[in-house]
Amino acid sequence: MKVIVTVKRVIDYNVKVRVKADGSDVDLNNVKMAMNPFCEIAVEEAIRLKESGVATEVIAVSVGPKACQEQLRTALALGADRAIQVESDEQLESLNVAKLLAKVIEQEQPGVVILGKQAIDTDNNQTGQMLSALTGMAQGTFASKIDIQGDKALVTREVDGGLQTIELAMPIIATTDLRLNEPRYASLPNIMKAKRKPLEVKTAEELGVSIKAHTKLLSVGAPAERKAGIKVADVAELVDKLKNEAKVI
Amino acid sequence: MDLSLSQEQQLIQEMAAKFARTELEPLAQKLDQSGDRVAFLANLKKLAELGFMGLNIDAQYQGTQAGSVAFSLAITEIARACASTAVTMSVTNMVAEVIQSIASDKQKQQYLPKLCSGEYAAGAFCLTETSAGSDPSSMKTSAVLDGDSWVLKGAKQFISSAEYAGVFVVWAVTDPSAPRGKGISCFLVEQGTPGMSIAKAEQKMGQKASVTNEVLFDNCRIPADALMGELNQGFKIAVTELAGGRIGIGSLALGIGLAAMDYARNYTLERKQFGQAIAKFQGLQWMMADTYTELEAARLLLMSAADKKQRGLPFSKEASMAKLYASEKANQACYSALQLLGGYGYISEYPLERYARDVRVTSIYEGSSEIQRVIISRELLKEVS
Numbered sequence: 001m002k003v004i005v006t007v008k009r010v011i012d013y014n015v016k017v018r019v020k021a022d023g024s025d026v027d028l029n030n031v032k033m034a035m036n037p038f039c040e041i042a043v044e045e046a047i048r049l050k051e052s053g054v055a056t057e058v059i060a061v062s063v064g065p066k067a068c069q070e071q072l073r074t075a076l077a078l079g080a081d082r083a084i085q086v087e088s089d090e091q092l093e094s095l096n097v098a099k100l101l102a103k104v105i106e107q108e109q110p111g112v113v114i115l116g117k118q119a120i121d122t123d124n125n126q127t128g129q130m131l132s133a134l135t136g137m138a139q140g141t142f143a144s145k146i147d148i149q150g151d152k153a154l155v156t157r158e159v160d161g162g163l164q165t166i167e168l169a170m171p172i173i174a175t176t177d178l179r180l181n182e183p184r185y186a187s188l189p190n191i192m193k194a195k196r197k198p199l200e201v202k203t204a205e206e207l208g209v210s211i212k213a214h215t216k217l218l219s220v221g222a223p224a225e226r227k228a229g230i231k232v233a234d235v236a237e238l239v240d241k242l243k244n245e246a247k248v249i
Numbered sequence: 250m251d252l253s254l255s256q257e258q259q260l261i262q263e264m265a266a267k268f269a270r271t272e273l274e275p276l277a278q279k280l281d282q283s284g285d286r287v288a289f290l291a292n293l294k295k296l297a298e299l300g301f302m303g304l305n306i307d308a309q310y311q312g313t314q315a316g317s318v319a320f321s322l323a324i325t326e327i328a329r330a331c332a333s334t335a336v337t338m339s340v341t342n343m344v345a346e347v348i349q350s351i352a353s354d355k356q357k358q359q360y361l362p363k364l365c366s367g368e369y370a371a372g373a374f375c376l377t378e379t380s381a382g383s384d385p386s387s388m389k390t391s392a393v394l395d396g397d398s399w400v401l402k403g404a405k406q407f408i409s410s411a412e413y414a415g416v417f418v419v420w421a422v423t424d425p426s427a428p429r430g431k432g433i434s435c436f437l438v439e440q441g442t443p444g445m446s447i448a449k450a451e452q453k454m455g456q457k458a459s460v461t462n463e464v465l466f467d468n469c470r471i472p473a474d475a476l477m478g479e480l481n482q483g484f485k486i487a488v489t490e491l492a493g494g495r496i497g498i499g500s501l502a503l504g505i506g507l508a509a510m511d512y513a514r515n516y517t518l519e520r521k522q523f524g525q526a527i528a529k530f531q532g533l534q535w536m537m538a539d540t541y542t543e544l545e546a547a548r549l550l551l552m553s554a555a556d557k558k559q560r561g562l563p564f565s566k567e568a569s570m571a572k573l574y575a576s577e578k579a580n581q582a583c584y585s586a587l588q589l590l591g592g593y594g595y596i597s598e599y600p601l602e603r604y605a606r607d608v609r610v611t612s613i614y615e616g617s618s619e620i621q622r623v624i625i626s627r628e629l630l631k632e633v634s
């Protein structure tokens with residue numbers, strides 16, 4: 001069984017994000033980029049499926065500019081067998097990414113597709129769900145456990161009230177939550193070997209997908225700076241302020 | 250000319266940075282204060298398992314075979330978080346490289362996989378003696394062939410990792426009548442060999458989690474085939490291998506200097522005096538500009554020396570220049586960074602005083618700054634005479 005795992009290139013989570021002076025977007029100039037942390041968890045899960053004998057091949061897929069090959073190489077260094085880059089210079093919205101991925105899935109016929117629940121740049125939390133709708137594959141989102149049992153899979157989901165375990169008919173799409181696993185470090189010898197693993201480049205045209213924008217980014221602004229707090233004299237004043245000013249109790 | 254890193258070098262740098270940030274940084278202060286051996290060795294083991302102990306060793310001996318540039322990058326990233334870990338890694342890599350470059354195939358098979366995989370916590374490099382520091386050719390430790398074994402007698406001073414190293418590369422005089430530096434040979438000695446003992450750890454100013462001990466050889470018998478490389482050619486080997494080690498120590502110094510300045514740079518934006526962030530004071534801005542410029546120059550010197558080394562070109566002068574410049578400038582960077590924090594720089598709750606202590610030895614060990622200048626000027630004059 002093949003596993004497809006998706007990988008997105010985003011701003012490194014350690015970097016302080018700046019907004020461009022004209023407010024048109026986030027400033028990516030000279031900014032360190034990295035693999036989306038939820039995708040790291042997805043890659044780890046895919047590799048574990050292979051190590052436990054459930055999967056036979058792990059394919060890492062990224063939609064993005066040439067630079068996203070760096071993140072694909074990271075996935076290969078971590079243990080993916082081969083990689084596919086779907087070339088795109090624009091920031092694509094989730095639906096377009098889902099359409100492109102659906103085509104790759106059609107070609108590769110994987111048993112399991114694992115995505116991050118969201119990417120830490122735009123925090124959309126849509127692609128996995130849209131992909132499920134487009135492919136008709138069952139979905140288990142926000143997974144904290146994925147247990148493949150032949151022609152069905154048990155996926156434990158992190159929901160507001162706690163954990164929910166659902167049974168899905170294979171093939172499935174899963175999106176990862178934080179507690180699914182703890183990603184490993186790529187070993188240096190594997191980084192060296194990653195160069196020799198195949199990385200295929202495809203375009204939207206080759207996949208027969210026409211990219212259409214449904215949303216328009218109007219402006220990006222920095223969050224308001226936090227204002228200094230105030231000191232209250234006693235509990236009574238605190239309760240009064242919470243009730244009458246903040247109106248939270 | 251292309252000064253950019255290859256994709257592998259970049260990935261190795263990123264991986265080292267990530268490991269340093271997640272595994273080493275949270276522990277570094279505690280290790281400095283308590284020397285927690287268990288945690289320190291656990292990190293070394295993890296680093297070995299990830300391929301950091303044989304960066305320049307061939308894959309057939311379980312090395313990473315990533316080259317000297319990757320070695321330099323990795324040491325810098327590790328040193329940003331923990332200089333003690335970085336020096337252990339640098340010396341262990343150097344020990345592995347000596348073995349790879351001159352040992353017999355049997356010796357390589359025997360020791361390299363153990364060093365690379367972490368079966369040995371570290372390797373030790375035993376050159377210095379109490380009366381032979383900057384001038385190692387004046388060493389007194391001797392090795393005499395007796396039947397089918399060599400008998401080692403003498404003592405080595407300031408040996409990094411002696412307490413837990415699995416194997417020691419030991420230099421000893423094998424021909425006392427030969428001219429200076431011509432009668433020294435190189436041996437492989439395993440930890441626990443009868444006749445070898447390790448004195449108690451030195452109390453140091455910095456890099457406290459890494460141990461430094463005297464190693465004593467009292468009629469220590471090692472097999473005849475423990476000789477590594479050619480008889481009486483050992484000193485030349487030491488000189489050659491130290492040149493590679495200097496890239497490691499320069500890279501280590503750079504890592505500490507960058508860590509100190511990065512910390513201080515953020516601090517100047519947060520700290521307010523006279524009603525504004527201290528980053529607004531031009532005097533401090535210039536300090537920052539000068540220091541980062543010097544560290545960048547150090548980085549380029551290191552990259553250039555490492556690049557020459559991995560392309561098989563002569564690199565000894567370049568390695569000395571890089572070590573001299575990087576260690577001196579990193580020392581200054583740590584002092585400037587400490588100054589930028591004012592009184593807080595002097596307080597142990599902040600990492601600056603540790604950086605300043607840790608960086609100090611980089612202009613002393615593996616050849617002091619004065620000795621680097623001796624080497625550089627010797628090469629410069631040789632070129633024209």
Ligand SMILES: Cc1cc2nc3c(=O)[nH]c(=O)nc-3n(C[C@H](O)[C@H](O)[C@H](O)COP(=O)(O)OP(=O)(O)OC[C@H]3O[C@@H](n4cnc5c(N)ncnc54)[C@H](O)[C@@H]3O)c2cc1C
Nearest residue numbers: 374375376377382383407408409461613614615616617619
């Ligand atoms: C923490 C630590 C770890 C170490 N680890 C190891 C190790 O693992 N293995 C190992 O073999 N050694 C190790 N050393 C030893 C280290 O390499 C020596 O300390 C160093 O080479 C200097 O020798 P020395 O201390 O005897 O100083 P000396 O040689 O006595 O030097 C004293 C001063 O004289 C200067 N000087 C000497 N000769 C000249 C000259 N010709 N011209 C101008 N100035 C000169 C020096 O620069 C220095 O300033 C370590 C040292 C330390 C402190």
